[in-house]
Amino acid sequence: MTATFVGYNSPTSSPSCLLGNETDRLALLEFKAKITQDPLMVMSSWNHSIHFCQWGGVTCGRRHQRVTVLNLQSSKLVGFISPHVGNLSFLKSLILLNNSFHNEIPIEIGRLHRLQFLRLANNTLSGEIPSNLSHCANLEVFHVSHNLLVGEIPATLSTLSKLQFFAIHKNNLTGSFPPSFGNLSFLEKISAVYNNLGGIIPDSFGQLTKLSFFGVGANNLVGIIPPSMFNLSSLRLFDVGFNQIQGNLPWGLGITLPNIEIFSIGRNQFTGSIPVSISNASNLDQLQLSENKLSGKVPSFEKLNRISMFSISSNNLGNGWADDLNFLCSLTNATYLTFLTIDSNNFGGELSKCIGNLSSLLTTLSLYDNKISGKISTQIGNLINMERLEMWNNKISGNIPFEIGKLNKLQSLDLSTNNFSGNIPSSLGNLTIVINLQLYANNLQGNIPLSLSNCRNLIELYLNNNNLSGSISPEVIGLSFSPIFLDLSSNHFTGILTKEVGNLKNLEFLNISENKLLGNIPTSLGSCVRLRIFSISGNLFQGIIPSTLESLRGLEQLDLSNNNLSGNIPKFLEHFHFLQFLDLSYNHFEGEVPIDGAFKNTSATLIKGNGKLCGGIAQFHLPKCKYNKFKKRKLTLTLKLIISILSGLLGVTIVVSLLLVCSLRKKRKENTSSDSRNLLLNISYQSLLNATNRFSSTNLIGVGSFGSVYKGILDHDGHTVAIKVLNLLRHGATKSFLAECQALRNIRHRNLVKVLTSCSGIDYQGHDFKALVYEFMKNGNLDEW
Template sequence: MENNKLSGHIPFEIEKLQKLQYLALSANNFFGNIPSSLGNLTILTTLYLDHNNLQGSIPLSLVKCENMIDLDLSENNLNGTISYQVIGLSFSAISLDLSANKFTGVLPIEVENLKNLEHLDISENMLFGKIPTSLGSCVKLEYLAMSSNFFQGVIPSSLESLRGLQLLDLSKNNFSGNIPKFLESFIFLKLLNLSYNNFEGEVPTNGVFKNISATVIKGNSKLCGGMPKFDLPVCKYNKPKKRKLTLSLKLIISILCGLFGITLVISFLLLFFFKRKRRESILNNSQNLLLNVSYQSLLKATDAFSSTNLIGVGSFGSVYRGILGHDRCIVAVKVLNLLHRGASRSFIAECEALRNIRHRNLLKVLTVCSGVDYQGHDFKALVYEFMTNGSLDEWLHPISRTNEVLEEQKNLNLLQRLNIAIDVANALEYLHYHCHAPIVHCDLKPSNVLLDDEMIGHVGDFGLARFLLEATECHANQSSSIGLRGTIGYAPPEYGLGNEVSTCGDVYSYGILLLEMFTGKRPTDNIFKDNLNLHDFVKGALPERVINVVDPIILWEREGMETRTNDTHIQNRIGSPKILECLILIFGIGVSCSMESPRERMNMIDAVAQLHLIREKLLRTRIRGERVI
């Protein structure tokens, strides 16, 4: 029934055609979601739904179509991530075309399961990350198109096994590194398109590279060499130039070098001596100020833990503003409520975590106090750097105060929110991948992100943190006797089922936090009921209705002398294609991080990389004259 003018939804009742093997509805006007009932057509071998207006994600029920060899969903408005269950279909697919949609996320490593795949086209989407090395297992591939996405990194050496390739199109991405030499040996390759990337170095000269009509490499400014018709600059190799020196000149240079060396050594010794003296002085002062902190000094610093100095109340204690020592050092003092079950364990966990980590985006602990108060009761407290701009929660959800002089409204513009999101992502990447043992925060939320005087984000409150003895994979069947960790709305669903904590749990919390930052809605907002949640709220609006979910404060952000009532101007600003594209990408990362299945979530390394690319795009937009809201 392809190439007609059929419209409306594909009927759910199509599942009744139990003997259907070939279904072609291409080039019509169908819209709405792909019905999950298609999965009940278990002997279906060919499904063409391309060139329609279908929306939503690919139904997971298609995995039941074990005889499927040809699936074409191209030229639609499908979105969401390409699920590992779909890309790792149990059927022996020969052709898979998902091009010209709006898929986000990474290409799952399960692509290696498609052993018989000959044609794969995922071009013209919003996919990112690196090419999975597992793609090299699809040794029957003849057609591989990945153009017009946001892929990055180098071409993996595992692709050397794809010797049957006839077309390879990686154009219009962010690939970098050298063009692999092994492409010269692909004797069947008829078209190689590497244009508009960031490749560098020498272009090979054999195989397909001999035919300039079959090789497209324009838009890579750092390439050199190759066939003359490519008209690239000659590769420059840094070869040391030999100079003949007379014996007398060599002697003079040797003497001068010797004198310079002696002078340099003496200078370093003097510098080391003075720096050591200065450091000893600073250490003595700081030790007197902080390391000797006692219950009495903290009592005095906080005016007897006065309510006027109270700046926050958490699960296991209260935080006070304090002024310590003669230097009047402003600090934040977290006093543990030891009557609360788990408070002592939280104190130990936080001390252990903070003892092992150092990062500019983590809240710095100055010292701890463990002793007794004047009544003889146990007293435990942690002393932190004071963050002058409070918590991210206060900026996202400012509380209206009555009977007080109205202060300037706390607002965060788009770029500020993105910068803070990157700060938090950097902190999590460090905890997950760059510590001696991976650390899971377990309670990431806006109230645990603190902002300094430069609006740099710092992740704090490690009272629920856990060390992992080894990198834990994100499986959803690892049980634990530990109760629910984290805060309702931010804790991942698998924790509620009793599963063990993992870095993927932090990724989920980060995804929710990212969506909250740009929608202005808490995951516990009253609108989220009847099975609707923040994740689905944003996912359902991508990409066409992204304006409907953006925080209104961003839309109404005032710049310079512009008035808030200029609706046309505001619509023009938010309607900027570049800014809309950035918002769609940001929400796409938030949705990908907060997927229900842990294995479908993006890792923090990829999240950090993509957020940096988005910020660069946003800054380029500003340079070109478009206002960044």
């Protein structure tokens, strides 16, 4: 061991220096021992083959060959910091940021009296900040942001007289700022955003004459900003946003902070007006005053030529007067402006044409929720980098400018709740990457332009509450884009809802209520399995509720009211466990009302205006269903008839079987020859689909216990048949199908209808399908007679 130890050092090294070297080497090995993962193998050189001063991340001083820097940043190391790091007594820089170190910060670091830079950011360190770090008297940089630290800021750190950089942001620290921090005369940066700090900003902070960066946003700070802080001419960043701070902004703000670049007080409780002097802060890059209680007229900003972000939204600014928006024209010199939001204020007056002269770099323009009138200038097309344009809830009128179609980087366009008129410009089809298009609550007319089918990234389309008319064409709905939210309600659309709606596989919200649509509810709608809210109320839809809607198990709201729908209320609605609102009122539904699921709650389910309904829970106050006894009687008579016929046939067969065997064989051949002309072997699902016009309700003859019977015309010979489609969800339907096939295959009687063939397979939704094809009885059935 002695020979190896000496080999690490020059022959002239003193014994005490050699001992210190060994201390450093052992401390480093202990540090390595606490590393559990080293995927980049940065510590692979930490072995006996080379001197520890040559190990990866280790730097030693020339004179004593002692470790002065341990820099392992961004090495993807996992483990915890060994307390033995405190034995590196010559250490000046400990840099471990951007790794996955956990556990607490070792208190032994407090023994490193020479330490100048402590950078432990972007790890998962927990526990409290050791108070004995105050012993690191030479510390200049303390950076522990992006960890899981808790507790208070130790007041003892205020003795670090050389401290310049103090960064604790994005932790879970509590308590308040120690007033003694105002004695850190060399402090240049305080970064403490995104913690749970409370209390006030100490008055003593106004003594930090070298402070250039003050970021304490997203905490729970209260009180006012110490007036002396607005005299810190060195300040470049001032961020107290997302707190509960009160008070007014000083009138000389732009004069006393001449170097300010970022000024952010958003989401607080500041009152008063915006200082006119702020225009003198010519270096200002970001001005964030939103979500306060500021009021009055907004001053001119003609000197803010470098500003890129300007936000004064959600205040009480403006008086509803004609000159409220004059300040916007003063921003036309701000050639770097990319973000401009003045929404949710009291601004009145007309929208100035100078909007089109704002910076071509502008990506966000938000003017919504004001009292702005006038028209949008055609020069809006100059803002070619616009990504988000929001003007909703104003009094803007006139046509939507065709030139908006030039903004081909637009992702969100919201002009809703205004007084726009005329047609929807076809140029909106040029907005091929638009995600959100909202034009609702205006006076728009005409058809939906077919060019909207080019907007293939459209997720939200709201055209409701206008005067739009015409049909909802397949080109617009269901072929080119797949929205999640589609609202076309309260217009004057006519025609049918096309089957292409079934192509909207991602659809969650569909509202086409209060129009003049007619026809059947498309069966293809059952493919929209993500649908949560569906409303067709106030139209002219007819027919039954398609059985395919059973696949919409995620429905939360279903409104079919005020139409001409008929038939029974489907039992499958009982199993829609997420259904919170169901309105079937004012239609022509009949029969028994289900009693489970949403039907248990009369406040969630509305069925009034259907005069032929019965049953249901008592709160619906409906008459009891009478057809149950009739059905049992009908079933009993049918069974008796079949048994009688079978018995009679069996007896006749036994008596005359020997006498008529030849005659029967001959007749069987004739019948076989005759039947062969009508028998349709291997008939397909597609043939039956065509024969019944896709099982249209207009071809429905009747509904039985195990299925529905349709009239159909076979496409290959025009033969009229009756097709019984089994409801395989009904218990016993499959057994009934097999029994009926077995019985009717061998039975012939003048009072029994003849079975021509059967179909057993899979439909186009992948579900089992079984059907029997009978001769059609022109004169009705036995029950009717």
